[in-house]
Amino acid sequence: MASSPHVSWFAEIGLAERPHVGGKGGSLGELQRAGIAVPPGFVVRTAAFERFIATLEQRAAVRARVESLDPADLAGITACSRELRARVEAGSLPADLQDEIAAAHAALCSDPAAPVAVRSSATTEDAADASFAGLQDTYLWVQGAADVLHRLRSCWASLYSVESISYRRQRGYPEQGVAMAVVVQRMVDARSSGVMFTRSPTTGDRSVVTIEAAWGLGSAVVGGEVTPDRWVVSKITGEISVRDISPKAIQHVPAAAGGVESVPVAEALRSASSMSDEELQKLRAIARQVERHYGCPQDIEWAVQRDSNEILLLQSRPETVWSTKDAAPAARALDNPVAHVMSIFGGRR
Amino acid sequence: MSALPVSKGFPKPSSLKVLPGTERAQAAYPYYCQFTRADDERFWFYNSMHFPEPMSAFDMVTAEAAYCALGSANTRVHVLPTTLGIDYRIVNGRVYIGGNAVTDPKEIALRTAEFHQRAFYYYEHWERLYAQWREKMLALIRDAQALPSLELPDFEPLAHVHAGRGVASNHYLLDTYHKTLEGYFRMWHHHFEFLLLGYGAYLTFFAFCKKAFPEISDQTVARMVAGIDAEIFRPDEELRRLSRCAVELGVDAHFKDGLSPEAIIRTLEDAGEPGRQWLKELATSRDPWFNINVGDGFYHYHRSWNDDLSMPFAGLPGYIGRVKAGESLERPVDKLQAERRQLIADYRELLGSAEERAAYDQMIALAHRVFPYVEGHKFYCEHWYTNLFFNKIREFGALLAANGFFPGAEDVFQLTHYELEAAIIDLMLAWSNGSPPRGPDHWPKLVAERRAAIAEWAKHDTPPALGPVPDVIDDPAIVMLWGITRESLETWLNAGSNGSAANEVRGFAASSGVVEGPARIVKSVEEISKLKPGDILVCQVTNPTWAPIFQKIAGAVSDIGGSMSHAAIVAREYGLPAVVGTGSATSRIKDGQRVRVDGGRGIVTILP
Secondary structure, three states: OOOOOOEEEHHHOOHHHHHHHHHHHHHHHHHHHOOOOOOOEEEEOHHHHHHHHHHHHHHOOOHHHHHOOOOOOHHHHHHHHHHHHHHHHHOOOOHHHHHHHHHHHHHHOOOOOOOEEEEEEEEOOOOOOHHHHHHOOEEEEEOOHHHHHHHHHHHHHHOOOHHHHHHHHHHOOOHHHOEEEEEEEEOOOEEEEEEEEOOOOOOOOOOEEEEEEEEEOOHHHHOOOOOOEEEEEEOOOOOEEEEEOOOOOEEEEEOOOOOEEEEEOOHHHHOOOOOOHHHHHHHHHHHHHHHHHHOOOEEEEEEEEOOOOOEEEEEEEEOOOHHHOOOOOOOOOOOOHHHHHHHHHOOOO | OOOOOOOOOOOOHHHOOOOOOOHHHHHOOOHHHOOOHHHHHOOEEEOOOOOOOOOOOOOHHHHHHHHHHHHHHHHHHOOOOOEEEEEEEEEOOEEEEEEEEOOOHHHHHHHHHHHHHHHHHHHHOHHHHHHHHHHHHHHHHHHHHOOOOOOOOOOOOHHHHHOOOOOOHHHHHHHHHHHHHHHHHHHHHHHHHHHHHHHHHHHHHHHHHHHHOOOOOHHHHHHHHOOOOOHHHHHHHHHHHHHHHHHHHOOHHHOOOOOOHHHHHHHHHOOHHHHHHHHHHHHHHHHHHOOOEOOOOOOOOOOEOOOOOHHHHHHHHHHHHHHHOOOOOOOOHHHHHHHHHHHHHHHHHHOOOHHHHHHHHHHHHHHHHHHHHHHHHHHHHHHHHHHHHHHHHHHHHHHHHHOOOOOOHHHHHHOOHHHHHHHHHHHHHHHHHOOOOOHHHHHHHHHHHHHHHHHHHHHOOOOOEEOOOOOOOOOHHHHHHHOOOHHHHHHHHHOOOOOOOOOEEEOEEEEOOEEEEEEEEEOOHHHHHHOOOOOEEEEOOOOHHHHHHHOOOOEEEEOOOOOOOHHHHHHHHHOOOEEEOOOOHHHHOOOOOEEEEEOOOOEEEEOO
């Protein structure tokens, strides 16, 4: 299915298109273009949001209403938020747009009941603003085109949450640049999932990949409900220098009624490693590839698909803790290279 | 570094008692290596890395010759700024050593200026000096090989008389003994001519890597530096070559597990031209590559492949099987070299700046320059020369045993080198004056007593260190050669005498990977046949001579060796988890116990 001004498949986009597909959408497209497997999906571009907002604006002001708010007036912001969110949630999409998204959904899910994630992928003129992303909503295990359209509007509506509006008002961002793309992506029923850093979070060492994983969906690891297994793998040699297997009593799995539920892990698997050595090596290769692609250390979420054992990347972000610490060089070149030995023979100075 | 509680010191040397009944054996060691009260004020540690077993009276010569040479290189030749040589003492057959640090800043400054003129010169002219070193070593080996055999004829040969030699045969016993001993002491000077400088340059790069990549493993740094075609790989390569020859010549069926080397050689002698051809190839390999011994060269009973073919022959059936299965057994040297280049480039790419990369380039170039010596010297010194030396002493043993001094030739190693000279002079006198020698009344009792003492000493653990704990271990020689740091002392203090938990044996992480299996304690070459596929080899020392059996086993644990030791290099080449330098694995692990070897962390766990 070819893309349109309103819908783009991941393979067609990259980071350069962030103003139209948001940070999350741009990153997923970029990864797929780099040859890294991600759960398949498409982005409902900001152009769709703009058309939708335009229909709302025809009835009553949206952006001007937000811009008129005093950042200190919490009661005013709360009232505005409630009103705008209700309008967005209740609004209906132009028919052609609705058809286009439904068709993309059908192309993504041959089984119409196949679960998808609907994720906000907001953008401003300054798309690099990292803290913006955390204020938007994500909906997991959404089934059927109707529900997708509903959650699409919920994502759009989250642009008008109290927190989002306050955030923009405090910084005085013009509303004209503020838009919301939405990612629609197949859910992964994960056998195991986790996170990895392409450098050591404890020492900042760039030659290792630190991997944490547990059984089931990643929400249990991210939410801290289970102590994950942990490995430190040499980025270069693949040597596994740390191998901490933790008892894992529970895991998150897709619930029959939709959403996620926490269930006990089978006795035999509790103390078993949630990843094989071979899979750890695959993760290492992915970590190197992603890091090379972006040119800086990354913080990556991933999952292992239950049936195929295929590893899929869910998200990759630049690592932020160590990259801001400017380490002194471990040594500098010397006029006489031999003089380096004085670091060993010269005694403590 | 954290401070230690004062109460947790090591025992004073004076509190370490000579085991009852062994006092006379202890007194046989020279006065200068006996502990005295004055030694209580100094810090000492047990050199379990080089001397993991009680030393016989003669073998003590290795400590003496080595420390004479090590100390002079540090103190007077290269003039290391912060350290002099090593003192040693022997108690209960165990060698304790202590460093001599230089702490006075004025003295350090003076020595630093000297060091720049001496050590820097060596680094800058390394290739030429090392080429010269090999020539010197080969000349020394030729001299040792040329020493005459020991003969005391009933009458001086007529030819000597007619030639007017004027010096009788008994004198040549003393002459040859002195030359034997002199050559051994000289060899150790050659050994240390480059050693500290070589390790220092390697450790400079090592320390840089640890700073730039705090979690890089020791063995990865070693892999970046280690040579691909070092001498030390040759003995095993010769075995592979001989295995290919056996298949090509069609004599492979003669190599069966369980047959003695002598039996196999006999069948080959009877196997016509192909059999004789293979034996010719064997002779080519043996000189010099079978001059490698089954230990680190510090004990007389670590025999060479040439002296005991059971070790190399144990590897042949396995290799032959692989040749017949279509493997070439050639080490893929080009591929290994390309891998090493890639490894170096990959780490280089991760460095933070061009400045850091320039420093990295300088340091690895220096490490590569020195490493052929670091890897190569052992074959010439600890193996080839040391075998010649101990075998010459064994000849004296055979002569003395034939004259009733003691029951067997090996008993000679129960005499100190001073006592051996006395015994030789006793025999010279007896030959000259026609009276019986006095030795047969004197030595047998002492030899038996000393053998019993060594057996007794071996049953008891000895403290890893003695005396007050120094504030800081800043002696590069001790850190480099023994890996002793303030942290390792703390581990010793906080644990039992072996420095680890009851079910754990710790050593150097030599080759990564985790494996479980039954432990097989192998203390001598005779026990090699016990090994079955999947066993964990637990031995005192592994070195390249053991490579042939590495193809059978699942993992290796040794008492001696560092993470850049040859054992570690071979284990990595075989992709075998290995922990080396545990100090105590062969005494703490029982044959047949299940163990887990974690070669990446240097931990062996005895499983319940």
